[in-house]
Amino acid sequence: MKKLFRFYVVFIIVALILLTGCSNAKKFPSKVVKVAYMAANAGKYAEANDSLCRETLMLVKILGEKEVWDRATRDRTITKIEILEEKVIGQEYTFVCILKMAVMKTMRRF
Helix, strand or coil: CHHHHHHHHHHHHHHHHHHCCCCCCCCCHHHHHHHHHHHHHCCCHHHHHCCCCHHHHHHHHHHCHHHHHHHHCCCCCEEEEEEEEEEEECCEEEEEEEEEECCCCCCCCC
């Protein structure tokens, strides 16, 4: 449960960072997030970075783009992103989505 909660917190933070001040996100934020996450999930970090605002991009470069995106995509295990709901109220845009992840199994040798 703790791991799931931490993941949701990381996802929310990254989504907020992606959407803050991005001119292309003001039109279709859910699409911007989906494109960025799927690009990062495919290891195309430069393409994912195109969705970021200038300030956020600088922060990602400082922290290490591979590390930031791998953490956001849970080591590139996203299989699908479903947008469930989108709402526009004035200038506020919210959406609900589901990130489907591949199941990771740890192999141990005894």
